[in-house]
Amino acid sequence: xxxxxxxxxxSLSRIDRRIIYLLVACAVALPLLAASTTRLIPAExxxxxxxxIAQLAEGETVLLAVxxxxxxxxxxxxxxxxxxxEVFSRNARMVVSCFDAQGVGLVEETxxxxxxxxxxxxxxxxxxxxxxPSAPGVIISLATAPYAVFPRDHRGNSLSDLxxxxxxxxxxxxxxxxxxxxxxxxxxxxIYGTGRFHAPIxxxxxxxxxxxxxxxxxxxxxxxxxxxxxxxxxxxxxxxxPAEALRALSAQSTAxxxxxxxxxxxxxxxxxxxxxxxxxY
Numbered sequence: 255x256x257x258x259x260x261x262x263x264x265s266l267s268r269i270d271r272r273i274i275y276l277l278v279a280c281a282v283a284l285p286l287l288a289a290s291t292t293r294l295i296p297a298e299x300x301x302x303x304x305x306x307i308a309q310l311a312e313g314e315t316v317l318l319a320v321x322x323x324x325x326x327x328x329x330x331x332x333x334x335x336x337x338x339x340e341v342f343s344r345n346a347r348m349v350v351s352c353f354d355a356q357g358v359g360l361v362e363e364t365x366x367x368x369x370x371x372x373x374x375x376x377x378x379x380x381x382x383x384x385x386x387p388s389a390p391g392v393i394i395s396l397a398t399a400p401y402a403v404f405p406r407d408h409r410g411n412s413l414s415d416l417x418x419x420x421x422x423x424x425x426x427x428x429x430x431x432x433x434x435x436x437x438x439x440x441x442x443x444x445i446y447g448t449g450r451f452h453a454p455i456x457x458x459x460x461x462x463x464x465x466x467x468x469x470x471x472x473x474x475x476x477x478x479x480x481x482x483x484x485x486x487x488x489x490x491x492x493x494x495x496p497a498e499a500l501r502a503l504s505a506q507s508t509a510x511x512x513x514x515x516x517x518x519x520x521x522x523x524x525x526x527x528x529x530x531x532x533x534x535y
Contacts, residue, residue: 260526260529260530261526261530263522263523263526264523264526264527264529264530265523266519266520266523267520267523267524267527274516277512277516278509278512278513281505281508281509281511281512282505282508282509283505284505284508285501285504285505285508286501286502286504286505288501292487292500292503292504292507293491294484294487294488294491294503296488296489296491296492297485297488299468299471299478299479299480300478300479300480300485300488300489300492301478301492302456302471302477302478302479303456303457303458303477303478303479303480303489304478304489304492304493305478306430306454306456306477306478307337307340307341307344307430307432307456307493308340308344310341310344310346310429310430311344311346311429312344312345312346313345313346313347314346314347314429314430315346315347315348315349315418315427315428315429316341316346316347316348316349316428316429316430316431316432317348317349317351317396317427317428317430317431317432317451317453318334318337318338318341318348318349318350318351318432318434319350319351319352319353319393319431319432319433319434319435319439319443320334320350320351320352320353320354320357320361320434320435321352321353321354321357321433321434321435321436321437321439321440322334322354322357322360322361322434322435322436323354323356323357323360323436324356324357324360326436326460327357327360328483328502329436329460329461329482329483329486330434330435330436330458330460330486331360331364331498332483332486332487332490332497332498332499332502333434333458333480333485333486333489333499334361334364334365334434334458335364335368335497335498336486336489336490336493336495336497336499337432337434337458337489338364338365338368338369339368339372339493339495340493340495342368342369342372342374342379343372346429347378347379347380347418348365348379348380348381349380349381349383349418349419349422349427349428350365350380350381350382350383351382351383351384351385351386351392351396351404352382352383352384352385353385353389353392353435353439354385354436354437355385355387358384358385358408361382362382362384362408365380365382376409377411377416377417377418377419378416378417378418379418380418381407381413381416381418381419382407382408382409383404383407383408384404384407384408385408386403386404389438389439389442389443390442390445390446391403393442393443393446393447393450394446394450396424397424397425397447397450397451398424398425398450399424400413400419400422400423400424400427401413401414401422407419425450425451425452425453426452428451428453429453430453430454430456431443431447431451431453431454431455431456432455432456432457432458433455433456433457433458434457434458434459435457435458435459435460436459436460436463437463440457440459440463440467441467443455443457444457444467444470444475444476448475448476454476454477454478455475455476455477456476456477456478456479457470457476457478457479457480458479458480458481458485458486458489459479459480459481459482459485460481460482461481461482461483461484461485462482463481464479464481464482464485465481467479467481483499483502483503483506484503486499487499487500487502487503
């Protein structure tokens with residue numbers, strides 16, 4: 255009987271690799287298609303990020319600085335979606351700038367769709383400034399003389415003609431600064447924005463650079479921080495808006511568990527086959 259069990263285990267080493275590919279595909283696809291049941295314990299910095307947005311009052315204005323493109327949207331776009339939905343749900347307003355020339359179209363399209371779904375009007379509830387090079391210079395200008403660097407919005411409208419932006423003067427215009435970035439722009443906002451903007455700064459980052467900002471949280475230079483897919487999923491859960499990040503994190507976790515099981519079974523099958531080769535019948 256012992257040999258038959260070993261033989262069954264050893265036979266798994268000959269399983270068609272296409273079955274393994276199918277199992278992995280199912281492990282990834284099913285959580286993406288189904289409603290996520292993943293429950294996370296949010297980090298304190300994620301809770302602080304959410305609290306800063308939850309405290310916005312009707313009519314207050316958020317300055318949203320975004321830096322991502324098609325290659326980094328997987329982690330960062332879910333953060334933007336949840337943040338924009340929360341801001342609009344509180345009837346707050348947004349001034350949006352983009353610090354990645356390749357991502358301007360993605361950012362504007364995403365926010366325009368969310369604004370339309372929330373019944374918000376361009377020029378009154380939100381304005382998209384567009385892209386300008388040299389992040390430090392743009393950050394300083396937004397705090398001191400916004401018309402100097404953005405005389406017109408991305409659509410060609412004069413800022414002075416739009417209800418939301420007609421009275422922009424600088425640092426005092428915003429009650430919250432939110433930065434969603436994949437590169438060094440977020441650090442520029444901490445260096446050049448802290449002290450110039452009289453408003454809390456919250457930051458969303460790609461997972462690879464998230465740990466480097468922990469010191470800013472510890473020093474209370476920034477108010478909140480979410481990083482990577484995990485941070486985006488925590489924020490979705492805190493906001494009560496489960497969406498892409500939670501589903502993607504669930505798919506990632508399921509695939510990781512399956513891969514660990516396949517590695518364990520594969521090694522067990524290998525050693526079972528070796529044992530049978532040495533065991534006389």
